[in-house]
Amino acid sequence: MQFFSREHLRNVFTKPTNYINTNRGEEYYKALYEKIRKRLDELKAMKPVREADVKFEKMLDMWELSRRDFLKWVSATTALLMLPPSFEPLVAEATEVMNRVPIIWINIQDCAGNSEALLRSATPTIDELILEYLSVEYHEVLMAAAGDQAEEALEKAVKDFDGKYLLFVEGSIPVGMPEAFTIGRHAKTGVEHVKHLAEHSAAVIAVGSCACFGGVPAAYPNPTGAVGVMDVVRGKPIVNIPACPANPANITGVVIHYILSGELPELDSLLRPKFAFGYRIHDNCERRAHFDAGEFVEEWGDEGAKNNFCLYKMGCKGPFTFNNCxxxxxxxxxxxxxxxxxxxxGCSEPDFWDKYATERPLAASDIRPPGLTGVESTVDEIGLGILTATAIGIGVHAVASLVAGKKEESQDKEV
Ligand code: SF4
Ligand code: SF4
Known part of the structure; x- marks a missing residue:
C-alpha cells in the first residue's frame, strides 16, 4: 500500500527529528543566569518606551488579577521556556520591564485570529494583560487611528525605533497577485509593506500559520500565490510561531525570551522555537494509551468516541505534527x-490544509488497528527518529495486524 512505503512517508513528514535538550548542566544555567541578570539590570535602567506607562503591579490591580495569578503564570512560562525553577524571579522581572521593547504588529492576508486568540478570553488573562503592557506602537486590529493618521503613526514608530522594534506579522503575503492586498492611499502591496518594515526592525516574528507558511490562503489552488514571511524577508532574524491560531503562551514566550536574553530562542529547521515546537502532539496526547492498545474511534458518536479512544482512524494528524498544545x-x-x-x-505544519486537514486522503488510508500490544515501544527503540518511528510504528501495527489476521486465518483453516 502506498502509505507504507518509506519514500512516501519521508515526503509526508516535514522534518526528520527534533532534538530538545531540557537539561544543559549546572555550568550552563549559572552562566545564563548571570547573563540574564546583567541584561535585566540594563533594561531596568532604561525608561519605558512610553513615559506615562503604568507600573506592572498597578496594572495587575486595575485588571483585578492577583499576584498569585501572576506567579502561577510565571512558573508556567519558566517551564515553557525550559528554564529551571530558579529562573522564576528573573521571568517575573522580565515581565515587568517588557515595556522597554517597542513592537509593531501588522496584518496582511489574514482573519486576525491570532490577535483574537490573545484578546478574546472570557476573563482577562495575564497573556492579555501583557499585550496591553507591551509597548505596541502600531497594531491594525487594536488601534483607534485609521487611514492617513494610522500611516503617520506607523512611519513615526519606524523612525523613532529604527532597528530596535520587533515586527510581528500576521497573515500571508500574496506574491502571485500583489494587488490582492494593498494598504494606504498609495496602495502599498503586502510585499512592499513587509519588506519595508522588516528592513528597519530588530527581528521579525511571524505569528500564525498564514504568516509562517502561507496557511489557509496558500491552500490549493493558492489563487494569490500566498507565501509566508520567510519567503519574502531576507537578512533579518525570523521566528515562526505557527498554528491556527498561534498559542498566546508561545507568543508571550518568544517575547519573554527576547527580553531575558536579548536573543531569539533556539529554532528548528522551520524557524519554529524549539521550546514550543520540539514536541510531537502524539507523544504527549492523553489518548496515546488507546493508540498503543489499538482502541480507536471508528465513527463519530460510537462507543470509542464516548470512551475517548484514539482519533487516528478519524483523521488525527497528531503523529505528524509538532506543537505543544x-x-x-x-x-x-x-x-x-x-x-x-x-x-x-496539523495546523502548525507547512501546507497543513492540503496535506493534513481532517479526513483528507492520508486519514482515509486503510490503517488497521494493532493486533499485538507493545509494538509501538519496540519500534521507538529502533531509534529511527521521532517521526519516522511513529510512521513505521503505524505501519508495523498494521502489518502486525495483518500477520495476526493471516495467522488466525491459517489456524482457522488448520482447524
Ligand atoms: S493519533 Fe491523535 S488522538 Fe491518537 S494518540 Fe496520536 S495524537 Fe492522540
Ligand atoms: S491539536 Fe493539532 S490542529 Fe489542533 S491546535 Fe494543536 S496542532 Fe493545531
Missing amino acids: SIIRYNEGTNWPIGVGRGCI
Whole structure:
C-alpha cells in the first residue's frame, strides 16, 4: 500500500527529528543566569518606551488579577521556556520591564485570529494583560487611528525605533497577485509593506500559520500565490510561531525570551522555537494509551468516541505534527482540540490544509488497528527518529495486524 512505503512517508513528514535538550548542566544555567541578570539590570535602567506607562503591579490591580495569578503564570512560562525553577524571579522581572521593547504588529492576508486568540478570553488573562503592557506602537486590529493618521503613526514608530522594534506579522503575503492586498492611499502591496518594515526592525516574528507558511490562503489552488514571511524577508532574524491560531503562551514566550536574553530562542529547521515546537502532539496526547492498545474511534458518536479512544482512524494528524498544545492546551490550559474529541489537523505544519486537514486522503488510508500490544515501544527503540518511528510504528501495527489476521486465518483453516 502506498502509505507504507518509506519514500512516501519521508515526503509526508516535514522534518526528520527534533532534538530538545531540557537539561544543559549546572555550568550552563549559572552562566545564563548571570547573563540574564546583567541584561535585566540594563533594561531596568532604561525608561519605558512610553513615559506615562503604568507600573506592572498597578496594572495587575486595575485588571483585578492577583499576584498569585501572576506567579502561577510565571512558573508556567519558566517551564515553557525550559528554564529551571530558579529562573522564576528573573521571568517575573522580565515581565515587568517588557515595556522597554517597542513592537509593531501588522496584518496582511489574514482573519486576525491570532490577535483574537490573545484578546478574546472570557476573563482577562495575564497573556492579555501583557499585550496591553507591551509597548505596541502600531497594531491594525487594536488601534483607534485609521487611514492617513494610522500611516503617520506607523512611519513615526519606524523612525523613532529604527532597528530596535520587533515586527510581528500576521497573515500571508500574496506574491502571485500583489494587488490582492494593498494598504494606504498609495496602495502599498503586502510585499512592499513587509519588506519595508522588516528592513528597519530588530527581528521579525511571524505569528500564525498564514504568516509562517502561507496557511489557509496558500491552500490549493493558492489563487494569490500566498507565501509566508520567510519567503519574502531576507537578512533579518525570523521566528515562526505557527498554528491556527498561534498559542498566546508561545507568543508571550518568544517575547519573554527576547527580553531575558536579548536573543531569539533556539529554532528548528522551520524557524519554529524549539521550546514550543520540539514536541510531537502524539507523544504527549492523553489518548496515546488507546493508540498503543489499538482502541480507536471508528465513527463519530460510537462507543470509542464516548470512551475517548484514539482519533487516528478519524483523521488525527497528531503523529505528524509538532506543537505543544497537547501540553499547554489553549485558553489558559482549559482544553485543546483532541481533548474535546476532534483529531489534530496539523495546523502548525507547512501546507497543513492540503496535506493534513481532517479526513483528507492520508486519514482515509486503510490503517488497521494493532493486533499485538507493545509494538509501538519496540519500534521507538529502533531509534529511527521521532517521526519516522511513529510512521513505521503505524505501519508495523498494521502489518502486525495483518500477520495476526493471516495467522488466525491459517489456524482457522488448520482447524
Ligand atoms: S493519533 Fe491523535 S488522538 Fe491518537 S494518540 Fe496520536 S495524537 Fe492522540
Ligand atoms: S491539536 Fe493539532 S490542529 Fe489542533 S491546535 Fe494543536 S496542532 Fe493545531
